[in-house]
Amino acid sequence: MKTVDCRGQACPIPVLKTKEALSQLEKGEITVIVDNKASRENVKRFAQKEGCSVEVEEKDGLFYIKITKGGTPEKRKEEKPEEGGAPQPKKGRPVVFIASSYVGEDPELGKILIKGFIKTFLNADPMPEKIVLVNTAVKLACRGADEEILNALKELSKKGVEIICCGTCLDYFGLLDQLEVGVASNAYDVVQSLVNGSSVIRL
Numbered sequence: 001m002k003t004v005d006c007r008g009q010a011c012p013i014p015v016l017k018t019k020e021a022l023s024q025l026e027k028g029e030i031t032v033i034v035d036n037k038a039s040r041e042n043v044k045r046f047a048q049k050e051g052c053s054v055e056v057e058e059k060d061g062l063f064y065i066k067i068t069k070g071g072t073p074e075k076r077k078e079e080k081p082e083e084g085g086a087p088q089p090k091k092g093r094p095v096v097f098i099a100s101s102y103v104g105e106d107p108e109l110g111k112i113l114i115k116g117f118i119k120t121f122l123n124a125d126p127m128p129e130k131i132v133l134v135n136t137a138v139k140l141a142c143r144g145a146d147e148e149i150l151n152a153l154k155e156l157s158k159k160g161v162e163i164i165c166c167g168t169c170l171d172y173f174g175l176l177d178q179l180e181v182g183v184a185s186n187a188y189d190v191v192q193s194l195v196n197g198s199s200v201i202r203l
Contacts, residue, residue, distance in 0.1 A: 004032045006039060007062065011168040012187035014039045015046050018067070019188070022050060025069050032065040037176050038167040040065065042186035093129035095197030096121070098137040103203050114140070117203055119152045127161055128201070130193050133182070134166040136173075141165050143178040153181045164193060 004021050006014035014034050021030050032043050040056060040063040047054050047067045055066045102110025103117065118140070121128055131153070133141055140149050141163060157163050163182025170176045170184050194200055 001028070002030045004030055006043075007033055007035045009034075009039070011038065011042065012191075014043050015186050015188045018043050018046060022047070022052070022067070022069055027069055029066060029068050032067065034063050034065065035061065036171065037063075038171040038184065038186075039063075041176075041184050042167050042189075043067075045183065045185070046188070092198035093126045094199040094201050095193055096128045096131045097194065097200055097202045098131065098133050098140075099135045099202070101136040101139050111146075114203065115146060115149050115152075118149050118156075121161070122152060122155055122159070127156070127159060129197065130162040130164055131156065131182075132164045132166075132190055132193055134169055134190065136169075138165045138169045138175065138179075139173065141179060141181045142170075142175045143180050145180070150180055157181050164190060166190060 002021060002025070004017050006017055009017070014032065018030075018032050021032075034040050034043060043065050044054050044056060047065070051070070053068045053070075055068075057064045057066070098114075100110070101114065103113040104110045118131075121131070139145055141153055153163055164185045165179060165182045167176070167184040167186050170179060176184060
């Protein structure tokens, strides 16, 4: 069984190394070693999204993540343009990227604006596909955040909007265990969400 040692590696390196190791494996097991909760959750979530089973063991401050791959997952078929036609532009719901807990230069006004925008997304047509929170914006999804914002994010999640929170940011602010809505993610997932979105809106 292959071991992937990611101790001391910053996001998104543990996920990228796990991805590389799994791509070289048709069936079988690998063990990924990480030394922090953010990396543990990122690797675990990535492996589960790839259709693998995951077991985590903590020992002496390290996390040993055993990932079992049952076979090569079937690749999603890409839509082809009609014969003789030009490739069609992407269609779908936008991805919203928020990098601060307020909008604009004035913090007090910005806090009012961010609350208004997030609540208004509940009535948007179409609603966002994903809302990506990085830097201080992750605080909006954590215990102790403005109740109206937190409730709006929870309602958006119930309606199918994926709330993605930067795991490194949560860890930096000591908020990994205080996340109330969404998932603690990693730089790889964030970038994939942005480049695969039909459009990206930044607040």
